[in-house]
Amino acid sequence: IERFFTKGPLSSKRILVTSGPTHEPIDPVRYIANRSSGAQGTAIARALAALGAEVVFVTGPADVPPPDGVQVVRVETAQQMLQAVEAALPVDAAVFAAAVADWRVASASGSKIKKQNGALPVLEFAENPDILAQVSQMASGRPSLVVGFAAETDDVIAHATAKRQRKGCDWILANDVSPATGIMGGTENAVVLISDAGADEWPRMSKSEVATRLADRIATALTA
Ligand code: CTP
Ligand code: CA
Numbered sequence: 495i496e497r498f499f500t501k502g503p504l505s506s507k508r509i510l511v512t513s514g515p516t517h518e519p520i521d522p523v524r525y526i527a528n529r530s531s532g533a534q535g536t537a538i539a540r541a542l543a544a545l546g547a548e549v550v551f552v553t554g555p556a557d558v559p560p561p562d563g564v565q566v567v568r569v570e571t572a573q574q575m576l577q578a579v580e581a582a583l584p585v586d587a588a589v590f591a592a593a594v595a596d597w598r599v600a601s602a603s604g605s606k607i608k609k610q611n612g613a614l615p616v617l618e619f620a621e622n623p624d625i626l627a628q629v630s631q632m633a634s635g636r637p638s639l640v641v642g643f644a645a646e647t648d649d650v651i652a653h654a655t656a657k658r659q660r661k662g663c664d665w666i667l668a669n670d671v672s673p674a675t676g677i678m679g680g681t682e683n684a685v686v687l688i689s690d691a692g693a694d695e696w697p698r699m700s701k702s703e704v705a706t707r708l709a710d711r712i713a714t715a716l717t718a
Pocket of ligand 2: 594595596
C-alpha cells in the first residue's frame, strides 16, 4: 500500500531490480549457486521505492527479506529469473544486482542421486541465458537506463569496462571482491560506477549508502 502513496522524484517511474543468487538444481536435494546474500540488491530496491518508484523486485533465494513497498517475484533458477524479468517489462530502468549462476546442470535428475560404491557422478553443464545482456540489447522496448554489476578480482576497472561494452548496458557498478577487501558477505561495499563518462570511484560506505547514492543517480538520469 505504501508504494501508492510515496511521492518523490521517481513517482511515475517503474523500475526492475534483480537480486540474490539463483539455485540451479542437480537433483531434488542439491544445487549449485553463487555466493550472494541479496543485501545490496535489496537495499537498492528499498532506496528506489523510497524515492517513489514502482519497483518490481525479482529475487532468487536470498538471506535477507525483501523490502516493504515493492512487488516481489520469487524465483529459483536463472531461466525462471529471465522469465520473470521479461514479464515485468516494460520498465523505465532496470538494475541487475543478482548473482546469476553462469551454468545450470544440463539434465537435472528428478530423483536423488545415490552414492554408488565410490563411483563418482559426472555432471554436464549448460550455459544460462545472460539476462543483463539480453535486456541491454533489446531491439525495441529497451529500458532507457540499464545498470549491471560486476564483482571482480584484479584489475577491476578494466574488467568492468570490458564487461559494459560486451553486454551493452549503460552503467556498471563494479566492486573488488578479492578476499583481502573483506567485501564479500559484509555490510559495506566499495564500488566504481562505470558509464559513458568514465570510471567514478565511490568511497567505501555501507551497502545502504551505496543504494541511496545509486537511486539518486538513477533519479537524475531518468528525470533529466
Ligand atoms: N548477469 C545476468 N545473467 C547472467 C549472468 C550475469 O543478468 N546469466 C548479470 C549480473 O546480474 C550482473 C552482470 O550480469 O549485473 C555481471 O555479472 P558477471 O557474473 O560479473 O558477468 P559474466 O558475464 O557472467 O562474467 P564472468 O565470467 O566474470 O562471471
Ligand atoms: Ca557470471
